[in-house]
Amino acid sequence: MPLLVRRWAGQGRPGDAGKGDARRQWAWTRGRVVAAFAVLTAGLLAFHRAVPNAVGRLGSLLETFLPWLGVVVLVLFALALLRRSVTALVALLLPVAAWTYLFGGLLLPVAESGPHDLVVVQHNVSDENTDPAGTARALSDAEPDLIALQELVPPALPVYEKTLAADYPYHAVRGTVGLWSKYPLTDARLLDIKPRGIAEPWSRGLRTVVKTPHGDIAAYVAHLPSVRVRASGLASSWRDESAGLLGKAIAAEPLKTVILLGDLNGTVEDRGLAPLTSRMNVAERGFALSFPTAFPLARIDQVMARSTTVAHIRTLPATGSDHLPVAARIALR
Template sequence: MSDRQTAVSRRDPGRRKPSTGRAAARRDRKGGKWRRGWFIAVLAILVAVPLLFHRHVPNSIGNLGSLLDTFLPWVGVAIPVLALAAILRRSATAGVALLVPILVWGFMYGNLLVPGKGGGSHDLRVLSHNVDAANKDPERTARDLIAADADIVALEEITPADLKVYKAQFAKVYPHVVARGTVALWSKFPVEESRSVDVGFTWTRALRAEVATPEGKVAVYVAHLASVRIGTSGFTSNQRNDTIKQLGQQIAGEKLAGVIVMGDFNGTANDRSLAPLTVGLRSAQGVAGYGFGFTWPSDFPMARIDHILVRGVTPTKAWVMKSTGSDHRPVVAELRI
């Protein structure tokens, strides 16, 4: 080696190993995938917390527990947002952390997104709809409901003036009708017995009817429970909860084997406050429907507060109709008795 080469080598000892710096950079970049995105990872874990522990959120302050229960599925909206952030940040740590809320949300709601539930023949098609006291076009609503070709139609929030409209529109299709206060039932099959159901109001908002179907009698309850309110004191639902308890007690004592409960309950199946009513009953949407079946508000549904619950009969199909002009969407189910 010449003196000049020796001098250059001494001045730049790393010259003979030019790849060493690039390899280190690659290692740094690879390791950075795990060092980056910790903030996103923490947010991902925080998303899983309300999903896992929503039952522990108390109702003592503004009924926050019930409010969270009502809109709980929407917590999952944060997952794709955080996933996009993790991709842009190229963070492996955030990606792994996101598996926690994904698995929790999937365990809680994945069954609702499974296609092909229910199935088989049905004996009865039932429909329930809060038609909205402020509905500007009840005739259009009636036509939409008739087109669904249900055997039994339950309506809630009917004004006296609109009741005349529905009776006139339904007369040719549904020869049997029971109306009590602001709720009513129309049936293609004979109604052998009916009565008002006291749920604690000064006016009637629930009824019970025995419908004689070709496969046997079923008890049909139609109810419109008290509304919830969101105000300065929070999410208030005390009156609704009282009506739930009273209706639940009467349904629990029902003697007929086949029971169908329909109406606007102003609460979702996840709302812990509905437990006195839903115990022993199955949701037709949960058993035989696809998706969440949100019904309110009709323009952009965010919660399912309109329900068809059953006992002693088997749901084979369930779905939500398009808007009819009401602020709610109708719910439909096919049942095997």
């Protein structure tokens, strides 16, 4: 009998063993590798400017895809659940907080439009677009006040002019970039943003004045040089040089209100665009990933503004281009 009592005492009440196993499954001592990656991800989000750009422009490369670190956080969260690690879950609070601080505002509800708002569309139409007329109609269907286009090649330009003429009687084209407007345009001129290393003819900048009912606005349309992701890193020196020239031109602009529309071949987080983002406001709401069309990874088509606000930006349906069009609402002050 004493032996039987001791056996029952050791076993405890039925079900207690299972509860003990469940309690042991969630532990502080496991998942330390997942926790370490969570801290590293938080560090990259919070201190991405500290990543050096001297070798392979790794800083710019990271900043191009910075929002996608949110996917890394989700993967780490799944691993933390799989490992039943309290340590990892607590550590994940750091990258969640950092990502929310950087990008959470873009997900907030859009404010109602005001009576002085301006709707603009930005689109790299592609020099290989086989349906320029359809592209023009698709952009016009969004009913913007301004339409900025890049990669306007000579065979397609007359098609855009004819298709947009009824709704956009004013337009200016310089080189391969152009602006169509419902309001009169004046003082249109070529903007020299050509990097020194490009020898062939290259005209990708336009500056004009839009005479809106709410006052004159300086409108800049630009197409910065392309970047390439290589084994050695990000090749963006021409893009960065061109952004610097464009930033100097905007800094010297005498009109107070400025709108920049263009394929800038960079995201607003990319430090290569700092000559622009340091002087201008970027979109307050919306991600609007615009490139490539098949699986958009980044928004390299930008709408920025000075002395006014880019209240919201969104993508439009695909056209015959490898970029998605973006539409933005400018809240004029």
